[in-house]
Amino acid sequence: MSLDKKDLLTILVAGAVGVLLAPVILPTIVRLGRPAAKSAFKAALLLEQQVREGAAEFVESMEDLAAEARAEIEAEASVAQPSAAAGPVAVRGA
Numbered sequence: 001m002s003l004d005k006k007d008l009l010t011i012l013v014a015g016a017v018g019v020l021l022a023p024v025i026l027p028t029i030v031r032l033g034r035p036a037a038k039s040a041f042k043a044a045l046l047l048e049q050q051v052r053e054g055a056a057e058f059v060e061s062m063e064d065l066a067a068e069a070r071a072e073i074e075a076e077a078s079v080a081q082p083s084a085a086a087g088p089v090a091v092r093g094a
Contacts, residue, residue: 003011
């Protein structure tokens with residue numbers, strides 16, 4: 001692919017215009033882009049907060065579930081071995 005003189009001239013003019021307008025255009029882009037970037041950052045922070053709250057609720061639920069399961073295991077173990085607590089008492093020295 002070769003460039004003819006018209007294409008080359010178009011590229012050069014576009015580049016020159018870009019260089020001349022950059023000091024005007026870039027600050028405008030930054031000024032307009034800053035509120036959008038701040039809004040996106042705020043949304044990300046709010047999402048992070050919601051995720052942390054959801055994770056904390058999930059962890060609390062899992063801890064509650066584990067505590068209930070342990071309590072059931074202990075209750076079942078005490079029902080299975082009731083005589084262990086009230087078993088014969090050995091008397092020393094008798």
